[in-house]
Amino acid sequence: MNNNFDWKKYLIVFLITVGLFVTASYVSNYFGEQKINQLKSIQDQIAIDILSSETQFSLLSELSCKNISDSVYSPELDELGNKLEWSQKNLGITEEVTYLKKYYALLQIKDYLLAKKISARCGVKSAFILYFYTTAENCSLCEQESMVLGELRAKYPELRVYSFDYSTDLSAVNSMLQIYKIKDTALPALVINDNVLTGLQKLEDLDARIKESFKLQEKVEGDSKNNVK
Amino acid sequence: MASITGSIFYILVFLSVYVQVFFFVTFLENRKKIITRNGKIKLKSYPTVTIAVPCWNEEKTVEKTIRSLMKLNYPKDKIKFFLINDGSTDGTLSVLNSFKKYPNIKIFDKENGGKFTALNLALKNADSEFFGCLDADSFADSESLIRIMSYFENDKEVMAVAPSVVVDNPKNFIQKAQKVDYNMGVYFKKMLGFLGAINVTPGPLTVFRKKVFDNLGPYKHGHNTEDMEIAYRMQKNHYKIDHCNDAYVYTNTPATVKKLYKQRLRWIYGFINNTIDYKNVLFKKKYGNFAVFTLPMGIISIVSVSYLFGKIVYNFFNFIYTKLIQFKLIGFGFKSSTFNFDPFFINTQSFIFLIILVYCLVVFAILFGSKMTKEKKIFSMNTLYFFPVFGFIAPFWLLKAVFNTIINRKPSWR
Numbered sequence: 001m002n003n004n005f006d007w008k009k010y011l012i013v014f015l016i017t018v019g020l021f022v023t024a025s026y027v028s029n030y031f032g033e034q035k036i037n038q039l040k041s042i043q044d045q046i047a048i049d050i051l052s053s054e055t056q057f058s059l060l061s062e063l064s065c066k067n068i069s070d071s072v073y074s075p076e077l078d079e080l081g082n083k084l085e086w087s088q089k090n091l092g093i094t095e096e097v098t099y100l101k102k103y104y105a106l107l108q109i110k111d112y113l114l115a116k117k118i119s120a121r122c123g124v125k126s127a128f129i130l131y132f133y134t135t136a137e138n139c140s141l142c143e144q145e146s147m148v149l150g151e152l153r154a155k156y157p158e159l160r161v162y163s164f165d166y167s168t169d170l171s172a173v174n175s176m177l178q179i180y181k182i183k184d185t186a187l188p189a190l191v192i193n194d195n196v197l198t199g200l201q202k203l204e205d206l207d208a209r210i211k212e213s214f215k216l217q218e219k220v221e222g223d224s225k226n227n228v229k
Numbered sequence: 230m231a232s233i234t235g236s237i238f239y240i241l242v243f244l245s246v247y248v249q250v251f252f253f254v255t256f257l258e259n260r261k262k263i264i265t266r267n268g269k270i271k272l273k274s275y276p277t278v279t280i281a282v283p284c285w286n287e288e289k290t291v292e293k294t295i296r297s298l299m300k301l302n303y304p305k306d307k308i309k310f311f312l313i314n315d316g317s318t319d320g321t322l323s324v325l326n327s328f329k330k331y332p333n334i335k336i337f338d339k340e341n342g343g344k345f346t347a348l349n350l351a352l353k354n355a356d357s358e359f360f361g362c363l364d365a366d367s368f369a370d371s372e373s374l375i376r377i378m379s380y381f382e383n384d385k386e387v388m389a390v391a392p393s394v395v396v397d398n399p400k401n402f403i404q405k406a407q408k409v410d411y412n413m414g415v416y417f418k419k420m421l422g423f424l425g426a427i428n429v430t431p432g433p434l435t436v437f438r439k440k441v442f443d444n445l446g447p448y449k450h451g452h453n454t455e456d457m458e459i460a461y462r463m464q465k466n467h468y469k470i471d472h473c474n475d476a477y478v479y480t481n482t483p484a485t486v487k488k489l490y491k492q493r494l495r496w497i498y499g500f501i502n503n504t505i506d507y508k509n510v511l512f513k514k515k516y517g518n519f520a521v522f523t524l525p526m527g528i529i530s531i532v533s534v535s536y537l538f539g540k541i542v543y544n545f546f547n548f549i550y551t552k553l554i555q556f557k558l559i560g561f562g563f564k565s566s567t568f569n570f571d572p573f574f575i576n577t578q579s580f581i582f583l584i585i586l587v588y589c590l591v592v593f594a595i596l597f598g599s600k601m602t603k604e605k606k607i608f609s610m611n612t613l614y615f616f617p618v619f620g621f622i623a624p625f626w627l628l629k630a631v632f633n634t635i636i637n638r639k640p641s642w643r
Contacts, residue, residue, distance in 0.1 A: 004425035005514040005521060013254055017247045020586065024579040031577035038573060083573055090576060144558055151559040203559050 035087060036096050042080045043103055049076075050110050057118060077111060078153070080104060081163060088135065102170045108162040109172050115160055127159045127213040129206075130191040132182050134166040141200045145188040148203050152210065159210055238540075241533045242580050242587075248526050249590040252420050256597070259423045265475045265601065270375060272382055275304050276358040278374065278436065281311045281351035283344050287365035288320040290481060295328055297368035302375050310334045311351040316341025321365075344432075345448040345455040352442050361436035362456075366481040368397060369434050373476035377436050380473050388468040389430050389437040389460075390476075391418060395602050397479035403489055405611040406618035407482040409595055415474060416598035422472030426518035428500075428527070430460045430470060433478040441468060454499025461507045464519040474601050490626050497630035500527055505634070531627055538624035 084104055087097050112128060119126045131149060133142035149161050164173050166187060176182075182189045186198035192209050280298060284291050291312075298310050310333060312325045328334045337350055348362055359381070363369060373392055380390045393415045396408035421427045430437070435456065442448075445466060451458025463470055483489040504524055510516040511524055595615070599607045 004517040007514070009251075009254065010521070013247060013251045016250050016254070017243060020246055020250070020583065021243065021579070024582040024586075027582055028577050028579035035573060035577075086574060090578060144554055147555050148558055 129161045131163040132189040136167040142188045255420045275307045278359040279355040279357040280361045283347035284365040285315045291365040313337040313347040315347040349447040364432040367433035370477040376476040389470045391435045392476035402614045406614040409615035412598035413595045416594045424518040426523040427470040452502040493626040
C-alpha cells in the first residue's frame with residue numbers, strides 16, 4: 001500500500017530553508033552595513049563642514065560677516081537625522097546605530113553653538129529649538145511633537161531644530177539636560193529662547209514663539225546698528 | 230509584545246518558504262515524469278465506467294456537460310452516464326429527459342438531498358469497475374477519460390485519478406483571476422500527486438475504482454465538500470490518488486465576488502472541518518505526506534493569511550489614526566509632499582528577500598501550471614488580476630470559515 005513518507009526529504013528541505021534564511025540575513029546585513037557606511041560618510045561630511053565653518057568664522061570674524069553666509073548651515077544634518085531615525089526603527093538598535101546617534105548629537109550641539117554665534121554676530125535671521133524626546137519607551141506625544149516641528153521647519157527655513165534622544169548616553173547631551181533641568185518624566189521638552197517648555201506644544205503656540213524670536217533678533221540688530229551710529 | 234509578534238511572523242515566513250521549497254524540490258525530482266500527451270491514445274483493455282452527473286438547478290449548463298460526455302473518446306458499450314436530478318426547481322429535468330433516447334444514458338429523479346445523496350444513488354445503481362462524477366457546470370475534453378484510464382492501466386495500486394480542472398471561457402476579471410488560480414492548482418496538484426498527498430478528488434471528473442466505495446462506503450456529507458471527505462478517507466486507508474495532468478476538464482467559475490466568496494468559504498470550511506474530523510491522522514507518518522505535509526500546509530496557510538491580514542488591518546488603522554492626529558495638529562500642512570526617492574529608505578530586512586522568494590516560486594507555479602494546461606499565452610495579463618483579487622478577498626473567506634467553524638454554522642452551497 002501507499003506509504004510515501006521520506007524523512008530525508010523533509011530534512012533536506014529544512015536545511016535548504018535554513019540556508020535561504022541565512023543567505024537572506026547575510027544579504028540584509030550587507031545592505032545594513034552599506035547604510036551604516038553611508039551614514040558615516042554623511043557624518044564625516046557634516047563634521048568637516050562644521051569644522052570648516054568654525055575655522056572660517058574664526059578667520060573672518062574680525063573682518064566681515066559677508067562671507068559667512070548660507071554655507072554654515074548644513075542641510076545634511078536634517079537628512080542624517082531622518083536616516084538615523086529610520087535606521088533605528090528598521091535596523092534595530094545596534095551598537096553602530098547607537099554610536100552614530102551619539103556622534104550626531106555632538107554634531108548638532110556644535111552646529112547649534114556655531115549657528116548661534118554667527119546669528120548673534122552677523123545678524124543672520126534665525127530661531128533655535130532644542131528638542132528632547134525619548135525612544136526608550138513608547139512616547140506618542142514625542143511623535144506628535146515631531147510632526148509639529150517638521151511642519152514648522154518646512155514653514156520657516158530659518159528655524160533650526162536640534163533633536164536629542166534623552167537616552168543618548170553622552171556627557172555633552174547630559175550637560176544640556178542638566179542646564180535646562182529636563183527630566184524623562186516630562187518629555188517631550190523644548191527649549192526656545194531659553195524657555196523650557198514641557199509636554200506637547202501646539203503649532204500655533206510655537207509659531208508665535210518663533211515669530212517672537214525673530215522679533216527679538218531684529219530688535220537686537222537694530223540696537224547694535226544704533227550703537228554703531 | 231513586539232518581539233513575540235515578530236517571532237511569530239518569522240516562524241510563519243519560515244514555514245511558507247519551507248512549503249514552497251518542498252514543492253519546488255518535488256518538481257525538480259519529478260520534472261521528467263510530467264508528460265503531456267497530444268492526440269489520441271489507446272488502452273490495452275477498456276474496463277467499464279459509470280459517470281454520474283448530479284444536477285441541482287443546472288438547466289443552463291447541463292446540456293453542454295452531457296454533450297461533452299457523449300463525445301468522450303471511449304467505447305460506447307463500456308461507458309454509462311447516470312444523470313441525477315436532485316430535486317431541481319428549474320427546467321433541469323426536462324433537459325435531462327431529452328437525452329432519454331440514448332441507450333447508455335440513464336436518468337434518475339429524486340428529492341433534493343444534496344450532492345452526496347445524488348452520487349450515492351448513482352453508486353447504488355452502478356455495476357461498472359470504475360466510477361466517476363462530472364459536475365453539471367463542467368465539460369470534459371474528449372480525450373480526458375481515456376488518459377485518466379491509462380493511469381489505472383499503468384499502476385494497479387492507483388485507486389483514484391483526478392484531472393486538470395481548467396477555467397472555461399473566463400469573461401470578467403474575477404473569472405480571469407480564477408483561471409490563474411486553477412492553472413496554479415494544476416501544478417500543485419501534480420506535485421501532491423507525486424507526493425501521494427492529494428486531499429481533494431474534485432467533482433469535475435475524478436474517476437475511482439468502484440471498489441473504493443465498496444470497501445470504504447459511499448459518499449458522506451463531508452461539510453458540503455464530499456469530494457474532499459472521500460479523499461481524506463482514502464488517504465487514511467492508504468489508497469493511492471494520482472493526478473492526470475493532461476486530462477482536461479473545463480469548469481464554469483463564479484462570475485461575481487459574492488459567488489466566489491461563497492464557493493471558497495464552502496471549500497475552506499470543508500477543509501477546516503474535514504481536517505478536524507480526521508485530526509487523528511495529522512503528523513502521523515504512517516499516513517504519509519498527506520498527514521505530514523498537505524494538511525499542515527493547509528493549516529499554515531490559513532494561519533499565515535489570517536496573521537498577515539490582521540497585521541495589514543492594524544497597520545491600516547494605525548496609518549489612519551496617525552493621519553487624523555497629524556490633521557488635528559497641523560491641518561493639511563505646509564510641507565510640500567514632493568517625493569524624493571532615496572534608495573537608503575528601501576527596506577532591506579531579511580524577510581523582504583524571503584517573501585520575494587516565495588512570490589517567485591508562486592509565479593513559477595502559475596507559469597508552469599499554465600504550460601501544463603497548454604495555455605497559449607503563458608505570460609498572461611490574468612496573472613495581474615490574480616494577486617489583487619485573491620490577496621484582497623481570500624482573507625475574508627478564510628477568516629469567515631474559521632469564524633463559522635468556531636460558532637459551528639454551516640455555509641450554504643451557493
